[in-house]
Amino acid sequence: MIKVNNLTFNYPGKTAPALLNIDFEVSRGEFVLITGPTGCGKSTLLKCLNGIIPHGSEGIMSGNVIIDGVNTNDASLSVLSRKVGMVQQNPDDQIFSLIVEDEVAFGPENLSLSIERIEQRVALALKQVGMAEFRQKSVHTLSGGQKQRVAIAAILSMQPSVLLLDEPASQLDPMGTKEILSVITKINAEKKSTIVLVEHRIHEVVHLVDRIIIMDKGAVILDAGKKEAFKNHIDIFHKLGLRVPETIELFHHLKLSGVPLTEKEALHLLKKRLNSYKSTDTKAIQDKKLRKEKKIPALKTEDVWFAYEKENWILQGVNLEIWQGELIALLGNNGSGKSTLLLHMCGILKPQRGNVKVLGRKTRHVKPESMVGDVAVVFQDPALMLFCDTVWKEVAFGPENLKIEKQEIKKRVQEALNAMTVEDLISHPPQALSGGQRLRAAVASVLSLKPRILLLDEPTSGQDKRNIVNFMNYLKELSGDNITCVFITHDMETALKFADRVMVLDNGNLIANGPPAALFENMDLFNKTSLEPPQALTISTQLGLTPSFCVYDLAETLKAMIAHV
């Protein structure tokens, strides 16, 4: 179905090729996962597969891409669009109609199909993604997951032989991610389309795919069946900082044979291995050393209520207290009130009832500008925080507004640049940087203000594991320097691994607030919020052990148990 032959591509003005001598084939109905660190060329490869390269993008391409017998060099985009369709990361960037039906009909209309055939295709595509009953709804009333399902339906209505998915769940909350994964599972089960999925979150999709292709620096460095990839090449995943499913990681640590891709498989194999062991339970969980309790409050909300529209409460009596130097993860589905709460913490929004106190000061009558130096925010889209010509000017922008002495500004800028490892980019225009670099530049631009509280709205979304770990380690360091950090995330693993405390919002209510370990005492929480418990937790509880949320802790416990068998 797909044949890529010696494909090389260079973007204009770049010396290093974005793609280098790529060769692979994908059979009809196969489901292939392409992964690799940020900037490895995955998205460029997808553009080659759907013909945007060479037809709609500048650069030099050599080699061939053949889709269902058609060479992309020879066919127009219009012809290729019947063969291959692509779903992008953010549904808001690709949907432009107001009504679901109009969006899904757009492709078949362009193909000049008759009204009857358009009608049939729209109905079928919406049924495939489970959105048939939303046909006449306004796109604006849909959740992120539903919008992305509409985007997939808009491609399916073209009835392509190949479906390309470019991190389709990276911008979605846990509920949206679940929806998309179930749609992909369903499409895959029908085996009508060949699917190529680009994704960082390998652990969430690997059980669905047939094969894994790993790319690095524009080249394919591994092309293998999924079990083969994890059995014999796990070192490549580790070397590139790619996420391996916890079940695989666990078996690797235990040096056990078997490549369990799901919790069920792992449990089955482990139970067989441990059936002769009568456990009195070992304390598996090594609670993170809880910080020495610091009683200096940084942020406090007292019965905070807030609504954008009358009586439509986004926050409903939120009470919380955050101590100085704490690293807090704020979780919850879209619309649960996380971003609204964050905007209260920096004084941009004022509570309609209750109070917010920042470093002891009520925000109600304080302008956000007057909190500069105390609180800094990194918004979800860091590009919107970058306004200057160069990275240096960007990082100096804040301190200059505060009329700080020049020597001090220089010192602060240098420190912030070093901390975010963007010191080599000082003369680059911030808007021309890659997504990860833009995030680091945006964080540097607020760190130079020396804030005592740092608020971050989904700083890890769309980042690869290595970038996430580096970034979170830096937040840990800041927290060690007594800077309070609050970050919104949908990434449970990151929240558990790095946060001192996890808070969960649901419909404007704070429904959980405590150290990560305590969160799992209430398993209902996961059902209510669609948050996925880590595989280590599910396995440990299913095996009757003390709940463990870290795969390494669980591995240690199991090692001891296996030694007794």
Next chain:
Amino acid sequence: MYDTKKLLTPSLENTLIHRIDPRTKLIALAALSIIVVSVHKPETLIIFFILTMIGYPIAKIPLTNIKILAILLVLLIWGTIYSQALFYQQYPRTIIFTIFTEDSFGLDWDGLHVFREGIKYGAIQSIRFAATTTLALLFYWTTHPNAMLFGLIRLKVPYGLAFMVITSLRFIPLLISESTTVIRAQKLKGYAPFKLTNWIKTIFLVLVPILSNCMRRSAKLAISVEGRSFKPNASRTYLKANTLVFTPIDRMIITLCFAAIPILVSKLLLWLYENNIFYLSELRWLYEIAGNYI
């Protein structure tokens, strides 16, 4: 605090105004623009302005949208009157009061005065702007973008151009919401975006991230539409195109729109007469109506 995206998204009600054919709406807007430019009598202009407002309760436009319209109109009317009052250049002009005298600041200049004729002229101009803005927003809030697209196509606007217009309208709410975020980010970096001396700088500081994001977004949108076989000038079919049908109400509105022609012609004839270019004694009744009422 308003939800910008919601405010700037057309509603999907089924009222009389919503049901008006988009072509009729475009024709009505064009006719109103001609009429308000032709009419000079403040009383007549006010009548047209009030007529445009009648559509709002009929269309069940939400109160928050009407508040936004009111804010816009106040700013528009105040801004136009204020600027004309200060900078009215025609004669005769009567000074009501003086802000700076001719020798203020040790300069030899005309000073800064408020002129009576400027206020009157500004008021007339502002009602013209207000009437067209009110009608344009009413139509924007009550017309489905796809219906507007079909309307433009049926009015023989090339498909590529019509698609561009409608797609850019679709992204206006997003641009406004992003501008709000940019200004918030500036404030939180100690910058005062609305300080009088910062205005020009602020425009650039907002435009850089907004335009950069636009470029990125348009590249993604291009992939999305091209990947669905979009061709700007090619023939295509439409799932709903045939639903555009003129109803008796549309015909009535379009007929009324033809009133723009006699208004324009009568004002033109009056102007020719007043400038001694063309005069017909048989048209004295028309000159009288055009001079006294239009």
